[in-house]
Amino acid sequence: DIQMTQSPSSLSASVGDRVTITCRASQSISRHLNWYQQKPGKAPNLLIYAASSLQSGVPSRFSGSGSGTDFTLTISSLQPEDFATYFCQQSYSTPRTFGQGTKLEIK
């Protein structure tokens, strides 16, 4: 299985901050990397697919980059509704595997 390692595991930030979350794969996954946002009690919501493609309806303050083994999710200017947990997922091969999550909290 491909192991996905996210960092940091938690992060405190303020509204308006620029935030970056990283995800590293244990082997090259080309650009088959997806990012999700999950709020308490809700299903995850796809934000970014194929490393940098913005899912329909997702605000443009979210962006993704990377290829191979190293990827980043950036939120350009945090909004109150962005405080949530974020997961990366590789879709290069099955079993699809997820990072352990990054909990983004209000400072």
Add this chain to the structure above:
Amino acid sequence: QVQLQQWGAGLLKPSETLSLTCAVYGESFSGYYWSWIRQPPGEGLEWIGEINDSGRTDYNPSLKSRVTLSVDTSKNQFSLKLSSVTAADTAVYYCTSHVGHDGDSTWGQGTLVTVSS
């Protein structure tokens, strides 16, 4: 736009079989992969497996011996069975859909399944 609605028993005893079904609305059944993903309380996400419209399956090796996925194209539904459950299978189970290598763009509402004697 695809919508998924899932249902199934929420409380099981050890050794019983978990059974969940997911109905697909708003889109053709063909051309998609239909998946199940679970999340133990307070933990991360685990991919269980996927099935396509022709019934081709792919399972997580960690669960393969206990998992069966199936589709009923006449009803636009797909199902998960997980046998011999233990407390370690307690989780919220989600049905999802994706195309090719893309992310899981549509999720069901989730079903909390608790395994307890």
